[in-house]
Amino acid sequence: MAGKATARGAALALIRAVMEGGQTLAEAEPALLAPLAAPDRARAGRLVRATLRRVEPCDRVLAPRLRKTPPPAVLALLRLALTELSLGAAPHGVVNEAVDLARADRKTAHLAGLVNAVLRGLPEGDPLAGQPVQKLPRWLRQPLVHAWGREAVAGMEAVQAGEPPVDLTLRAGATATPEGDALPSGSLRLREAGQLSALPGYEAGQWWVQDAAAALAVRLLAPRPGERVLDACAAPGGKTLQLADAGAEVTALDVSAARMERVGENLARTGLTARVVVADALDWAPDGPFDAILLDAPCSATGTIRRHPDLPFVKDGSEVAGLVALQARLIDRCLGWLRPGGRLVFCTCSVLPEEGEGQLGAALARHPGLRVGWVDLAGVEPGWWTGDGGLRLRPDYWADRGGMDGFFMARLEASELGR
Numbered sequence: 001m002a003g004k005a006t007a008r009g010a011a012l013a014l015i016r017a018v019m020e021g022g023q024t025l026a027e028a029e030p031a032l033l034a035p036l037a038a039p040d041r042a043r044a045g046r047l048v049r050a051t052l053r054r055v056e057p058c059d060r061v062l063a064p065r066l067r068k069t070p071p072p073a074v075l076a077l078l079r080l081a082l083t084e085l086s087l088g089a090a091p092h093g094v095v096n097e098a099v100d101l102a103r104a105d106r107k108t109a110h111l112a113g114l115v116n117a118v119l120r121g122l123p124e125g126d127p128l129a130g131q132p133v134q135k136l137p138r139w140l141r142q143p144l145v146h147a148w149g150r151e152a153v154a155g156m157e158a159v160q161a162g163e164p165p166v167d168l169t170l171r172a173g174a175t176a177t178p179e180g181d182a183l184p185s186g187s188l189r190l191r192e193a194g195q196l197s198a199l200p201g202y203e204a205g206q207w208w209v210q211d212a213a214a215a216l217a218v219r220l221l222a223p224r225p226g227e228r229v230l231d232a233c234a235a236p237g238g239k240t241l242q243l244a245d246a247g248a249e250v251t252a253l254d255v256s257a258a259r260m261e262r263v264g265e266n267l268a269r270t271g272l273t274a275r276v277v278v279a280d281a282l283d284w285a286p287d288g289p290f291d292a293i294l295l296d297a298p299c300s301a302t303g304t305i306r307r308h309p310d311l312p313f314v315k316d317g318s319e320v321a322g323l324v325a326l327q328a329r330l331i332d333r334c335l336g337w338l339r340p341g342g343r344l345v346f347c348t349c350s351v352l353p354e355e356g357e358g359q360l361g362a363a364l365a366r367h368p369g370l371r372v373g374w375v376d377l378a379g380v381e382p383g384w385w386t387g388d389g390g391l392r393l394r395p396d397y398w399a400d401r402g403g404m405d406g407f408f409m410a411r412l413e414a415s416e417l418g419r
């Protein structure tokens with residue numbers, strides 16, 4: 001189906017790139033959104049994410065209305081239209097453009113009548129009302145139910161069904177800040193996101209977008225002014241900014257040159273400084289030991305599904321074992337760069353225990369001199385700390401406020417580490 005240069009056309013092409021092409025939105029969006037003006041780009045981005053959060057409910061509504069499963073392009077079109085109707089869009093506009101989009105592709109033109117009939121046959125109002133929320137895919141749901149129980153997983157799924165709020169981390173002493181709710185952990189949760197670059201304090205670099213859970217990793221590391229700190233997996237740089245804002249002498253390392261460009265842009269906007277190094281942490285070596293290291297390791301990102309609803313459609317869990325092995329190698333390598341008495345925060349935006357609690361247990365077993373440190377973190381509830389001293393954050397926490405990204409973090413202190 002030829003993607004027309006409209007928000008709906010681009011949203012449709014993106015849904016198909018994810019669900020048929022196996023591409024992440026991060027991979028597909030640059031090319032597919034390029035022909036659109038900024039407001040349409042934002043609208044297409046919202047539409048595709050909203051649709052990916054509702055695939056299962058849409059299919060339940062569509063099943064009794066379809067004699068056989070239509071081609072993927074038509075199914076994608078119907079899911080998009082149902083989502084828009086559910087979000088309150090004017091029915092005639094949604095139906096007319098869905099039919100036009102079907103006609104625009106010679107492979108689906110003959111099914112334009114079906115699209116028209118299905119959509120016009122829907123009852124008035126929200127077609128998805130009363131439908132249970134979308135479940136996580138089996139490869140992820142099973143280990144999560146095993147780890148956290150059915151109720152917790154249902155809570156995560158409920159949070160992931162909604163559009164996530166935008167959280168900001170404020171610079172120390174920020175004066176111009178947007179309207180929002182101060183979270184107990186110190187982040188600012190926006191009431192209405194809109195165009196971020198138009199908000200007060202953006203140009204002056206007084207804040208940056210960072211999920212409230214993500215912001216806790218640097219607070220757990222508690223960098224002090226003048227300390228030599230390594231951000232070992234730094235891009236796109238939210239945590240680098242926090243470290244630099246604390247007055248630390250920061251080295252920001254990442255293997256990806258493309259992602260590192262974002263770190264440079266973020267530093268430029270905020271006027272903060274860090275030494276930026278593009279290198280593989282498994283090959284690179286520093287010119288001296290660090291007081292503190294943040295290791296925000298590559299992971300399954302299963303804690304960020306509410307922000308990345310494409311993930312359940314493009315991943316199957318097959319890369320997790322490799323990531324767990326890489327995380328362990330990165331922990332061991334980074335521990336070797338700490339000065340005696342130094343500290344390392346290991347964190348992952350994963351809800352899988354093997355990338356969190358399991359990784360901490362294994363590191364403690366490999367390094368008998370290592371101990372787990374603790375910092376009193378504002379807003380963190382006592383039950384979020386694990387028996388080993390790690391901090392487990394789940395998307396269903398603060399559910400009434402819109403949840404948080406799933407994260408695991410632990411502060412490792414190397415005071416007696418054999419070196």
Ligand SMILES: C[S@@+](CC[C@H](N)C(=O)[O-])C[C@H]1O[C@@H](n2cnc3c(N)ncnc32)[C@H](O)[C@@H]1O
Pocket residue numbers: 232233234235236237238239240253254255256259279280281282296297298299349
């Ligand atoms: C979870 S992201 C980091 C997010 C970042 N800390 C932030 O807060 O914006 C993980 C990063 O690790 C980087 N990475 C993966 N393998 C690496 C390696 N061997 N050495 C250095 N960086 C690596 C990836 O390029 C990716 O940017």
